[in-house]
Amino acid sequence: MKNETRFPAISDLAERAQRRVPKFVWEYLDSGTGNEKTRFRNRSALDKIGLMPSILHGEFTPDLSTLLLGAKLPLPFGIAPVGMSGLIWPDAEYHLASAARHLCIPYTLSTVATVAPEDIENFIGPNAWFQMYPPHDEKIRQDMLARAQASGFKTLVLTVDVPVASRRERQIRSGLTNPPKLTPRLLAQVAMRPSWAIGIARRGMPHMRMLDAYINKSTENLPVNAHIGYLLRTSPDWEYVKSLRDAWSGHLVVKGILCSKDAKLLQETGIDAIWVSNHAGRQFDAAPASIEVLPEIRQASNLPIIFDSGIEGGLDILRALSSGANFVMLGRAWHYALAALGSDGPEHLANMLKADLHANMGQLGARSLDTLPKPFQLK
Numbered sequence: 302m303k304n305e306t307r308f309p310a311i312s313d314l315a316e317r318a319q320r321r322v323p324k325f326v327w328e329y330l331d332s333g334t335g336n337e338k339t340r341f342r343n344r345s346a347l348d349k350i351g352l353m354p355s356i357l358h359g360e361f362t363p364d365l366s367t368l369l370l371g372a373k374l375p376l377p378f379g380i381a382p383v384g385m386s387g388l389i390w391p392d393a394e395y396h397l398a399s400a401a402r403h404l405c406i407p408y409t410l411s412t413v414a415t416v417a418p419e420d421i422e423n424f425i426g427p428n429a430w431f432q433m434y435p436p437h438d439e440k441i442r443q444d445m446l447a448r449a450q451a452s453g454f455k456t457l458v459l460t461v462d463v464p465v466a467s468r469r470e471r472q473i474r475s476g477l478t479n480p481p482k483l484t485p486r487l488l489a490q491v492a493m494r495p496s497w498a499i500g501i502a503r504r505g506m507p508h509m510r511m512l513d514a515y516i517n518k519s520t521e522n523l524p525v526n527a528h529i530g531y532l533l534r535t536s537p538d539w540e541y542v543k544s545l546r547d548a549w550s551g552h553l554v555v556k557g558i559l560c561s562k563d564a565k566l567l568q569e570t571g572i573d574a575i576w577v578s579n580h581a582g583r584q585f586d587a588a589p590a591s592i593e594v595l596p597e598i599r600q601a602s603n604l605p606i607i608f609d610s611g612i613e614g615g616l617d618i619l620r621a622l623s624s625g626a627n628f629v630m631l632g633r634a635w636h637y638a639l640a641a642l643g644s645d646g647p648e649h650l651a652n653m654l655k656a657d658l659h660a661n662m663g664q665l666g667a668r669s670l671d672t673l674p675k676p677f678q679l680k
Contacts, residue, residue: 304645308641308649310614312613313641314637314640314642314646315331315637315641317641318637321640322389323490323491323494324490325477325487325490326477326497328472328474328475328477329475329477330637332471333581333582333586334468334582335470337471337582339579339585339590340583342589343582344611344613346611347612347620348679349679350677350678351678352620352665352674352676355665355674357666358666361663361668363658363659363667363669365377366669366670367627367670368627369605369607369628370552372428374406374407375404375406376404376405376654377618377658377670378618378629379406379407379408379409379630380406380409380632380635381632382414383411383633383635383636384411384412384413384414384509385415388507390500390636391497391500391501391504392500394410394415394416395416395421396639396647397635398421399424400647400651401428401429405426406428407428407429407430407456408429408430409431409458412432412445413434415509415510417513418431418448418449418451418452418511419452421452422452422453425453425454429453429454429455429456430455430456431457433445433460434534435535435537437535441515441533446549450549450550456552456553456554456573457549458554458556459542459545459553459556460556460557461542461557462557462585464536467585469583479509480506480507480508481508482506539570542555542570543570543571552574553573553574554572555574555575556576556578556607557578558575558577558598561594561601564604572604574606575604576606576607576630577595577610580610581609581632590611591610591611592610599626605628606625606626606627607627607628608621608626608628608630609629609632612630612634614654615653615655615658615659615661616661618658619661619662619673620676622670623675634650635650
């Protein structure tokens with residue numbers, strides 16, 4: 302009960318997280334790119350979406366379950382990929398994978414995580430997804446796919462909205478490199494965050510474990526916005542998507558869609574779902590808010606739509622679902638929770654989101670997610 306009263310909102314978790322991690326870690330997690338206008342546009346656009354309350358529905362407990370990619374899930378939200386999770390909080394990938402298995406929700410492991418698929422295979426559940434930054438070398442691609450599949454990942458997520466490295470100026474100013482090196486400047490920050498430091502010391506400084514097999518001398522000591530993942534990968538084209546569809550037998554999701562024309566064309570490639578996202582404002586500072594383009598993409602495709610960018614609570618999840626999404630992913634929020642509360646954080650966040658969904662669905666008179674009202678623009 303103590304956590305419920307002290308941290309009732311994601312903003313409370315973020316505030317405590319900032320006090321418990323070094324500044325360079327916070328800048329890595331919390332920043333966008335450029336002047337961060339896209340990130341703030343995500344928030345502003347969500348705030349403009351209204352949902353009409355409805356009265357006299359009697360007492361009921363809303364059903365939060367949903368169908369996605371042939372599976373019935375108890376909750377309409379999951380865990381999005383975040384690179385270098387284990388830098389943000391020690392053992393983050395293990396904590397998040399275990400929480401997702403317990404909650405029966407999707408967990409998405411990043412190509413540039415601090416664990417490899419093999420490291421985490423005993424922690425994942427049946428809804429384990431692997432996010433791929435597209436390698437240029439076909440042999441590396443085949444090897445990555447084989448490793449992910451052998452480790453139990455059933456869904457592949459191809460990220461297509463990172464054709465080049467973004468600037469992420471706050472990260473550059475922080476002095477963080479990949480792999481991370483503790484300079485005197487960064488060590489001074491670490492000394493002020495003992496819980497983080499002790500946890501990291503147990504395992505050593507995090508690095509991108511999956512990519513160990515593909516590293517050479519030319520990939521060392523890179524700035525944080527140009528890590529080895531960028532050197533290995535290519536900017537994919539339509540043929541790349543088709544070849545990946547042929548190579549992967551499980552579900553294939555394409556992440557980073559903001560244009561309805563692209564959504565329509567992607568459907569023709571045989572993929573299984575579209576992920577509408579502007580990378581939470583971390584890639585391009587003139588991009589539209591993800592929620593602004595969601596309705597048009599919904600009209601252009603009948604594929605399942607996954608949504609992220611700017612979600613800060615259960616009400617935002619309902620805004621996205623009512624605007625055309627089938628499922629919502631959160632990234633930063635899970636890491637705020639971990640950094641704020643350690644291993645207790647993911648469960649606390651899940652309970653917070655469930656309570657928020659129940660409260661707001663009660664106001665809407667919505668007994669299930671498929672009975673949400675149509676959204677409108679608030680003035």
